[in-house]
């Protein structure tokens with residue numbers, strides 16, 4: 001991988017390679033853009049197959065955070081960190097060492113809990129740095145708000161795709177019943193939607209089957225179901241050459257980050273199939289909205305309003321995509337980039353005034 005060529009093309013400001021021998025730590029903090037504010041992004045821990053895979057994940061996730069904040073009108077920039085490790089290697093010392101690196105950035109990067117981190121791990125990070133958010137119990141954590149945002153995104157997609165407000169009787173396939181997926185199932189069930197669900201954890205499947213009368217399917221079956229909507233709420237990269245030809249759903253609307261294995265190629269494939277794709281970083285902004293509000297002093301009404309704006313933003317993105325005959329992913333990128341450029345101009349004008 002040609003590192004500087006890649007970051008020049010993707011537009012990153014700074015990448016920090018964090019290393020230590022005792023404790024043994026390998027982490028990458030990617031700061032994509034800070035025009036709108038400090039770079040925000042939760043930290044994920046993962047046993048990446050290669051260092052290149054870890055770098056790529058950090059680069060793409062951090063850029064996604066820039067677009068996410070811009071599309072949600074949150075005055076924050078985009079960043080993301082990955083710790084290369086197996087979940088069974090987690091220790092308090094590891095997270096404290098990582099926290100030291102975050103502290104060294106002095107607020108340019110603000111982080112929290114992502115894949116494979118628990119609230120306890122985040123408390124370890126917090127022993128070394130105050131630049132951690134999303135640990136307060138006040139707002140109930142980011143997942144319920146993320147799920148609400150995804151539900152509103154589904155409503156927007158239904159409106160745009162079928163010119164309908166009617167959810168009753170629709171069939172939705174949900175991949176992953178974690179913190180977001182389960183909360184999403186509750187909203188969908190309450191609106192009379194028929195659920196088809198999958199997870200690799202049998203306990204979670206049983207719970208959702210009992211609570212919401214969901215039909216349980218094998219992880220491999222989830223793509224080819226005869227449903228109206230597919231909601232990926234587990235892993236990234238699930239929209240690819242193997243899965244897209246299998247899809248019967250007309251709408252894709254879920255919480256997972258980096259759903260398109262390749263943004264251009266697979267974004268186009270979905271458009272050609274006539275599928276309405278809700279760009280992941282637009283529909284899953286609820287978590288960021290929640291932690292940002294927690295950071296500035298939680299105001300439930302304000303956070304609620306910002307999450308509800310996801311509906312209007314998606315309607316605007318679908319409109320831009322149709323008018324310009326581009327993918328919804330490119331339309332949302334355009335919206336985000338315009339907001340970032342305008343913010344920079346405003347900043348320059350303020351300095352000049």
Ligand SMILES: NC(=O)C1=CN([C@@H]2O[C@H](COP(=O)(O)OP(=O)(O)OC[C@H]3O[C@@H](n4cnc5c(N)ncnc54)[C@H](O)[C@@H]3O)[C@@H](O)[C@H]2O)C=CC1
Nearest residue numbers: 142143146176177178179180199200233234255256257287
């Ligand atoms: N929690 C939040 O506020 C936000 C979450 N996201 C993203 O949404 C996704 C879900 O987040 P959470 O619910 O918080 O995570 P989680 O870790 O609580 O849930 C993920 C679920 O997916 C399941 N899973 C893993 N591999 C699977 C497979 N191959 N097939 C089916 N299920 C599988 C897991 O068993 C788990 O139940 C993640 O990609 C996360 O990055 C994005 C924005 C905010």
Ligand SMILES: O=C(O)C(=O)Cc1c[nH]c2ccccc12
Nearest residue numbers: 040041042111112134287288291
């Ligand atoms: O939407 C994402 O991918 C996030 O990282 C959102 C998020 C959850 N918890 C956080 C803590 C600090 C910064 C962002 C987040």
